[in-house]
């Protein structure tokens with residue numbers, strides 16, 4: 052009767068050679084109970100020993116044998132314990148790489164409960180799950196780059212790679228393996244043969260990562276969006292000698308090459324699960340003994356970094372912790388996650404956008420950190436000359452074959468050949484509604500100001516841009532976001548539209564009688580709300596997950612005041628409301644104060660990674676932080692969302708510099724004032740549209756906000772509105788022009804607030820500067836601080852004061868307008884240019900500081916000057932009264948002298 056070797060992967064036979072090596076063969080024990088134990092020890096599903104089943108002596112420990120007699124016998128009751136299991140057989144017992152389809156399904160289930168998986172999946176690609184067959188097909192596709200090699204295999208020899216592939220495929224999906232082998236007749240080894248193959252399944256990262264990376268490059272949509280699972284489980288102490296690899300296993304092994312003497316009692320397994328496409332891949336495992344939560348976190352962040360470096364887009368990590376080790380809450384919070392109980396879902400922040408060229412990945416990191424361009428924005432504004440996946444492939448091979456100095460020079464060549472210069476995707480655009488002599492010019496008395504206003508009117512032509520059709524056709528080759536209508540850009544490095552800048556641009560355009568251009572820009576914003584649910588900071592993909600101060604409804608108000616186009620309003624009112632809801636859903640927070648709860652808004656951008664357009668600055672700023680890098684980067688983005696990037700306004704009390712930026716802890720006066728004005732405008736719009744229910748809904752929202760602004764932001768001692776800090780539970784007493792924006796927004800219900808605030812301004816040292824109202828009184832070197840002054844802030848303060856009805860306020864308003872116009876005019880005379888910001892301290896100088904050179908152009912500065920000339924055209928002068936007297940004397944002196952002589 053033939054013998055059956057019962058042990059998995061055992062190839063020993065009764066041969067002379069084996070007998071010479073001392074290998075003996077042993078029948079299964081007669082005793083039922085002992086026999087059962089042997090069967091279990093074999094880990095063969097459904098296996099029952101028959102009379103002919105045998106085990107060779109290599110599956111027993113030395114001490115299991117009684118060698119006293121002539122025949123080598125097994126001692127009574129011993130159980131075989133030495134096996135070289137393939138990893139997929141280890142799963143039920145110890146350190147298995149969880150590869151069965153059930154693991155995947157369970158994962159889906161647990162995520163489903165938390166409500167995260169579905170949401171992420173939809174957010175990522177918006178598709179639903181597919182059927183079983185499709186799953187199988189996908190598994191096969193997953194390996195498609197290896198199929199050609201397989202079909203080409205000749206002869207009986209299986210190469211190492213080939214064996215590794217076969218083992219990995221079998222591990223990954225036995226059904227797929229069977230299908231390939233039996234239905235498609237791939238020359239794959241029989242699963243039994245496979246059992247004899249040794250596999251390099253050592254702890255640490257395995258080759259799956261490489262395969263995934265290849266897959267991801269080929270199909271970013273399907274493979275770029277992944278979930279990283281970390282599973283920790285207890286294992287039985289089990290030290291074994293593996294004759295195939297001639298090594299011992301069972302000790303602590305972190306895959307770092309260090310030999311440990313402790314026996315492993317725990318296994319950590321990392322599995323990458325495709326959120327789109329139903330695939331999963333075990334990518335790493337570690338054997339350890341009571342791993343500290345901190346080390347677990349280190350391993351997890353390495354795994355995340357690995358994904359990041361290999362250009363995987365979105366990822367979440369789900370952590371199942373072993374019982375009784377550490378506090379899940381503490382561990383998860385270091386990753387910015389929230390947990391409950393022993394199971395927690397750590398959500399890694401999404402990157403600024405999904406592009407593995409413009410927003411995440413090794414290419415972005417390498418180019419920006421090589422500092423090839425003076426301004427990081429240069430690289431992320433370049434278009435691609437080829438598909439993203441081909442460009443990434445080229446980059447990978449460049450990296451592989453070049454290091455050190457050679458890399459930078461090769462990178463430059465690569466950028467020259469694979470990328471287009473910034474701006475090639477847009478063309479200059481002459482606004483068709485541009486007019487030589489808008490009515491506004493005739494209202495300006497000072498001839499020099501009149502000429503200047505005419506120059507500014509001409510500037511619209513140089514700031515007009517139309518996005519080329521190719522951006523619409525091949526969006527993934529451009530960082531520029533497609534919008535249907537041409538735009539007026541700020542200028543300089545800002546080659547795309549900016550959200551809040553456009554409010555002052557549109558106001559200026561309306562004064563220049565260019566209402567079609569203004570309307571086109573508003574339509575673009577409506578299109579963006581419709582498409583993305585928010586208006587991005589600016590017209591680039593790297594701005595897509597953050598916005599800017601919400602001016603859309605107020606822009607529409609400017610347009611409506613000018614054009615009275617009720618049809619346009621009624622066609623788009625829903626989108627105005629949709630944008631409002633974005634802010635209320637994603638940027639609101641409940642502020643508990645003195646026993647009441649108030650709903651107010653803040654800037655908050657839960658998005659990870661450095662800002663792509665300022666990558667190296669952000670990266671270096673956070674470089675020495677042991678934890679909290681992601682948090683700092685998110686806070687910097689929130690500051691950018693405020694439009695005040697950067698400012699002492701967002702610094703925390705304990706750290707008064709850029710590293711201390713904690714924007715999301717601040718309830719900003721200006722944001723809430725702007726939303727007050729949005730709510731008031733929506734009430735007005737709905738009344739005009741005779742939609743009373745909606746009007747009263749927004750009236751209620753407005754009333755509630757006015758109450759909340761009063762309770763939380765009004766400070767009766769200081770006599771003005773102040774930012775409220777959620778961490779310190781206190782108001783920031785520093786001067787900022789934003790403290791006065793509620794006047795502009797009419798976000799109060801009692802005139803006495805205005806009177807007090809006017810007195811506050813009049814007595815504030817900030818008011819004394821002859822070149823305008825500074826952004827703050829702190830000189831931090833940041834651009835939204837002293838000594839810089841910005842057009843939008845001057846405008847909101849001046850227009851607010853002007854409309855209060857108080858004479859004192861109107862006087863202050865005019866005085867500020869005169870200072871601002873004069874400063875801008877003097878700088879214009881000196882540099883023949885308009886700037887984005889100005890210096891209140893030094894005469895005739897633009898502003899400075901911050902992370903980039905001061906820019907010329909400049910959209911909002913032009914718009915604000917035109918607005919002030921419209922408001923006070925008959926009174927404003929190009930120089931101060933003293934200066935104008937002197938210049939009058941100088942002009943008229945020769946005439947006087949001639950009369951005299």
Ligand SMILES: OC[C@H]1O[C@H](O[C@H]2O[C@H](CO)[C@@H](O)[C@H](O)[C@H]2O)[C@H](O)[C@@H](O)[C@@H]1O
Pocket residue numbers: 428541545549550551552588589662664665691692693694695696697887903
């Ligand atoms: O590149 C750095 C930052 O540049 C922009 O901010 C500044 O310019 C914008 C356009 O004029 C303006 O809206 C903003 O208030 C300025 O601080 C950009 O908006 C930022 O997101 C970007 O990080």
